[in-house]
Amino acid sequence: MRHAPPNTARPALDPEKITARHSVLQAAQPDPDAPLLDRLRSGDELAFMILVERYRPTMLRLAAGYVPNHAIAEEVVQDAWLGFLHGLSRFEERSSVRTWLFRILINRARSAGVRERRTTAISDMAAAVDAARFDSGGSWLAPPEPWTELVDDRLTAEKMAEAVKLAMVDLPVRQREVVTLRDIEGLSSEEVCGVLDISEANQRVLLHRGRSRLRQRLESEFGRA
Amino acid sequence: MRMRWPARHSLVCQQAVELVTDYLEDALSRADRRRFEKHLANCRGCTEYLVQIRATIAITGRVTPDDLTDEMRTEFADLYRHWQHERDLGERG
Numbered sequence: 660m661r662h663a664p665p666n667t668a669r670p671a672l673d674p675e676k677i678t679a680r681h682s683v684l685q686a687a688q689p690d691p692d693a694p695l696l697d698r699l700r701s702g703d704e705l706a707f708m709i710l711v712e713r714y715r716p717t718m719l720r721l722a723a724g725y726v727p728n729h730a731i732a733e734e735v736v737q738d739a740w741l742g743f744l745h746g747l748s749r750f751e752e753r754s755s756v757r758t759w760l761f762r763i764l765i766n767r768a769r770s771a772g773v774r775e776r777r778t779t780a781i782s783d784m785a786a787a788v789d790a791a792r793f794d795s796g797g798s799w800l801a802p803p804e805p806w807t808e809l810v811d812d813r814l815t816a817e818k819m820a821e822a823v824k825l826a827m828v829d830l831p832v833r834q835r836e837v838v839t840l841r842d843i844e845g846l847s848s849e850e851v852c853g854v855l856d857i858s859e860a861n862q863r864v865l866l867h868r869g870r871s872r873l874r875q876r877l878e879s880e881f882g883r884a
Numbered sequence: 885m886r887m888r889w890p891a892r893h894s895l896v897c898q899q900a901v902e903l904v905t906d907y908l909e910d911a912l913s914r915a916d917r918r919r920f921e922k923h924l925a926n927c928r929g930c931t932e933y934l935v936q937i938r939a940t941i942a943i944t945g946r947v948t949p950d951d952l953t954d955e956m957r958t959e960f961a962d963l964y965r966h967w968q969h970e971r972d973l974g975e976r977g
Contacts, residue, residue, distance in 0.1 A: 707964040708957065715960075737963065744967040787901045788933075797896030802929030807939040820946040827947070842944040848909065859911075867905035874933075874940040 692756035700747060711740065714757060717844050718764045724832030725772025735771050739764040754853060761840065761854040787871035804882025819877060826876040834869035837862055842870070895923040900930045904937050 692713075698706035715736060722732040722739075742763045750759060792801040809815045827835055836855055840846045846854070852862050895903075900923050906912050907920050924931050 702968050704961055704964050708960065711960045715956075737959075740960070740963060741967065744964065748971075786898075787904070788898070790898070793896075793898045797898035799897045799927075799929035803932045803936055805932060807935050810939055810943065816943065816946065819943045820948070823940070823944050824947050838944065842941050843947050845945070863905055863909055863911060866909075867902070870905065870937055870940055870944075871901075873944060874936050877940055877943065878936065 690752070690755040690757075693752060696747075696750070696752070696756065699744075707744075710756075710760075714760060717839060718761070720827070720839055721761065721764055721836055722768045722772075724835055725768040727772075731771065732768075735768045736764065738771075739767045742767065755850065757844070758846070758850045758853050761844075761846075765836075765854060785868060787867060788875070804878055806878060806881035806883070809881055815881070819881060822876060822880050823873050826873050830869050830872060834865050834872070837865040838869035838873070841866055895919050897923075897927060897930050900924070900927070901933055904934055907934075908937070908941075 692710065695706045695710060699710070718736045718739060719732055722735040723729065726732050726735060739760070743760055746759075746763070750756075754762075792799065794800050810819065827838065830838065833855075837851055840851045840854060841848070848859060848862055848866075851857075852859055855862070857865075900920060903912065903916065903920050907917065912920060924934065
């Protein structure tokens with residue numbers, strides 16, 4: 660991971676524009692990061708490190724969906740943090756800190772990456788469950804194999820989380836974005852729409868496909884056949 | 885992509901599984917919601933499916949972020965100091 664040069668050639672995003680466009684998208688709950696803003700502005704390095712620890716992994720995961728390798732993803736993330744710091748004085752807290760941060764990241768990743776185009780709508784249209792598991796009338800031939808009772812076992816639950824983490828990598832980028840932001844990061848659907856600039860309906864389709872695939876992976880790995 | 889079917893028609897399993905997210909997101913019309921719940925009340929497979937989707941969401945929420953290495957921590961601290969330094973110069977200038 661290298662440092663972006665101080666005067667990066669890429670035109671800086673205007674964070675004002677970002678927040679103004681989504682000014683109606685207030686976070687449903689009080690922003691847990693808001694108290695860090697003043698500390699950040701007054702030069703508290705610890706406050707910055709807290710934010711970095713909190714959001715860098717998610718940012719890296721999001722960036723990885725757009726760029727060809729890990730090193731470039733790291734650069735995009737660092738670039739986004741720089742953009743975040745530079746926009747700090749103009750950030751007016753009309754969106755949550757993380758919504759704003761993730762938006763900067765997605766914008767930078769999109770301009771740095773080419774992979775987005777590869778994701779077709781088709782991968783987002785696949786059925787939640789393989790059609791072969793239903794009869795011609797649409798009733799279950801092969802109903803879901805139970806596995807959820809295993810969640811109570813802490814070790815198994817950890818293995819399941821690990822399996823989900825791996826399965827996330829195989830999701831189409833847009834599904835991964837939505838699932839990451841909603842189910843790992845805990846953003847509201849409104850926030851996710853704001854970050855990704857997509858409609859509520861579109862968000863639900865992507866969430867549906869993403870969760871369906873993760874469920875399938877868990878069933879395949881942990882269901883009793 | 886929401887499936888449509890005639891209003892009085894009852895759901896089949898293959899349709900029900902496609903409505904799970906809209907159901908959990910509270911995005912179904914009242915009529916569709918009733919149809920969905922009615923189907924689930926009589927269908928063990930789809931009930932299990934819903935349970936599994938809920939469990940999947942819970943497990944995804946347990947996915948832990950990767951920790952920063954010491955090296956990265958230093959680099960990010962540098963990034964911040966560098967920004968601060970530039971900003972202070974800007975304010976004085």
